[in-house]
Amino acid sequence: MTDTATRTALVDDVRTALEACGVDLSVVGGDARVSSPITGEPLVGARLDTVADIDAAIGRAAEAFPAWRDTPAPLRGQLVKRWGELLTEHKVHLATLVTAEVGKTPSEALGEVQEMIDIADLAVGQSRQLFGKTMPSERPGHRLQEVWHPLGVVGVISAFNFPVAVYAWNTALALVCGDTVVWKPADVTRLSAIAVDALLARAVAESGAPKGIHQLLLTDADGSRKLVEDPRVALVSATGSVRMGREVGPVVAARFGRTLLELGGNNGAIVAPSADLDLALRGVVFAAAGTAGQRCTTLRRLFVHSSVADQLTKRVVAAYESLQVGDPREEGVLVGPLVNQRSYEAQQAALSAAQEQGGTVLAGGDRELADVHPDAYYVRPAIVSMPEQTAIVHEETFAPILYVMTYDDLDEAIALHNAVPQGLSSAIFTSDQGEAERFLSSAGSDCGIANVNIGTSGAEIGGAFGGEKETGGGRESGSDAWKAYMRPSTQTVNYSGQLPLAQGVTFI
Ligand code: NAD
Numbered sequence: 001m002t003d004t005a006t007r008t009a010l011v012d013d014v015r016t017a018l019e020a021c022g023v024d025l026s027v028v029g030g031d032a033r034v035s036s037p038i039t040g041e042p043l044v045g046a047r048l049d050t051v052a053d054i055d056a057a058i059g060r061a062a063e064a065f066p067a068w069r070d071t072p073a074p075l076r077g078q079l080v081k082r083w084g085e086l087l088t089e090h091k092v093h094l095a096t097l098v099t100a101e102v103g104k105t106p107s108e109a110l111g112e113v114q115e116m117i118d119i120a121d122l123a124v125g126q127s128r129q130l131f132g133k134t135m136p137s138e139r140p141g142h143r144l145q146e147v148w149h150p151l152g153v154v155g156v157i158s159a160f161n162f163p164v165a166v167y168a169w170n171t172a173l174a175l176v177c178g179d180t181v182v183w184k185p186a187d188v189t190r191l192s193a194i195a196v197d198a199l200l201a202r203a204v205a206e207s208g209a210p211k212g213i214h215q216l217l218l219t220d221a222d223g224s225r226k227l228v229e230d231p232r233v234a235l236v237s238a239t240g241s242v243r244m245g246r247e248v249g250p251v252v253a254a255r256f257g258r259t260l261l262e263l264g265g266n267n268g269a270i271v272a273p274s275a276d277l278d279l280a281l282r283g284v285v286f287a288a289a290g291t292a293g294q295r296c297t298t299l300r301r302l303f304v305h306s307s308v309a310d311q312l313t314k315r316v317v318a319a320y321e322s323l324q325v326g327d328p329r330e331e332g333v334l335v336g337p338l339v340n341q342r343s344y345e346a347q348q349a350a351l352s353a354a355q356e357q358g359g360t361v362l363a364g365g366d367r368e369l370a371d372v373h374p375d376a377y378y379v380r381p382a383i384v385s386m387p388e389q390t391a392i393v394h395e396e397t398f399a400p401i402l403y404v405m406t407y408d409d410l411d412e413a414i415a416l417h418n419a420v421p422q423g424l425s426s427a428i429f430t431s432d433q434g435e436a437e438r439f440l441s442s443a444g445s446d447c448g449i450a451n452v453n454i455g456t457s458g459a460e461i462g463g464a465f466g467g468e469k470e471t472g473g474g475r476e477s478g479s480d481a482w483k484a485y486m487r488p489s490t491q492t493v494n495y496s497g498q499l500p501l502a503q504g505v506t507f508i
Helices: 003-020 051-069 073-089 091-102 106-126 165-176 187-207 221-229 242-254 277-293 306-322 341-356 410-417 433-440 481-485
Strands: 032-035 042-046 142-150 153-157 180-184 214-216 233-239 258-262 267-271 299-305 360-363 382-385 401-407 425-429 449-452 486-494
Touching: 003 042, 003 091, 003 187, 032 187, 042 187, 051 142, 051 153, 051 180, 051 214, 051 221, 073 091, 073 106, 073 165, 073 187, 091 106, 091 187, 106 165, 153 165, 153 221, 165 180, 165 187, 165 481, 180 221, 187 214, 221 233, 221 242, 233 242, 233 481, 242 258, 267 277, 267 410, 277 299, 277 306, 277 401, 277 425, 299 306, 299 410, 306 360, 306 382, 306 401, 341 360, 341 382, 341 401, 401 410, 410 433, 425 433, 433 449, 481 486
Parallel strands: 153 180, 153 233, 180 214, 233 258, 267 299, 267 425, 299 401, 382 401, 425 449
Antiparallel strands: 032 042, 142 486, 360 382
16 A cells, blocks of 8 residues: 555544544544654644633533532443443444554554443442441441542543543543543544544433533643643543653642542563563563553563573564564554654664663664655664663653563562662563562562563553552552542431540530
8 A cells, every 4th residue: 555545544544433433523623633653644633722611611510510429320320331332332433543643553452442441331330339438436326437429520631642541441430430521632642532522422412411521622731731720620630751740740739639640650570580481472572562662551671580581582582573563554563653753762862872871772773664654653662681770771761662681689670670760560470479479569569560470561440550659659440449539528427315525535
């Protein structure tokens, strides 16, 4: 297929997918053009919201809150159930948009939409399980209990690399918890956001829920700041770089709002001498090169025991050299493009720094397909052998670079693993249960996610997702993550007819 033919097909696919999701293309058209990283070509224009639009959208969400708060949670769950059905029906259309805007392979894009469907399922069940606790009161004839109430307006700021799943993680739970949601997607993924929002609008209309409960802001980081500053927004759930979190966190804290921060990772894996190397190889290559290294959970640091280092490294290099890089829609392609030129430049700068710090590039790092797609940035994922964990290895470069280091002692490897500022995901490959348990113990990995014989990426929605240290401390998705979207009310009921005071205090 020629480049021109590819372009035409891409725009056509995007238009078809948007229309199938119920988006009126005459309304979508606007000045804010979204480009595809596959070709660098502009796709379909989107509107750009003004400061007044942002203010009005937050106002609509705030206005819709009381009615939604007072809707029984299981009924709120029915709305999310319908949304999940629509997401299932339009799975392929949404995946087409994710591929066009982010460059994910169809398999990974479908997987991302599946995460939306999975969290909708989980949230529907959760809508009947917003459990509080009762505690024994120290006073006779008293009942002490904790009840979870809806919080208010939730602002969701999402990153480009999971353009739809992260919104769904937040929104499916926030809606069953009785909150209303204002979404600011990444600038480069506005079209998939418009489609997802249109499907939610349809579910809202069909279920008779208040219209204002979901709002979409098509704006840049400046507009996003308005959302962050607004005292009507009770919780800001922000996913993106540590830099963004550093800006957002203090602004929300200054107005005593709540944050849920899901920030950068710099994920490591340890390969022990007893590891099944076939399994480790597959786990490492998927985690490090999948999604062209553009996952927050991408594997960036590999610590291999010196007894197996040569053997494993050679195999990873061979696998990297055989990876098919290119248009993600083509059969056999496993590595799509980087999101933009800035990302490519960041990768090149990191590779130069790594070499200056004593590293040796073992494979990859070069730009590919520049002749076919001059406005797109394809790179072969890079592996760099590092003599030690130098300054560049402490940074998250959001592109496919895997730094490989060797170790001799597990405690030393765990200490090195934990010696970076980020704390999202981690893994150990071992057949030694004692080693696995040490890694999972409180003295082991300091990350929010710790895996055994699985790579660092590809989490399921049933567990809570998030990380420690500069990753921000937030938890989304399963387990108790729903509690972030509610406020606990501690209630004491006195049915004794007396007024005994707590701690035996006497007064009137
Ligand atoms: P980014 O920080 O550039 O942008 C993320 C979002 O924040 C965008 O919507 C952006 O417009 C907005 N934004 C940026 N500055 C802002 C500000 N000062 N105030 C308000 N909003 C602001 O990140 P990106 O390049 O889109 O995504 C890649 C980063 O996201 C990586 O660091 C990756 O690790 C991280 N990420 C983390 C997770 C996680 O769950 N921990 C998931 C996905 C991505």
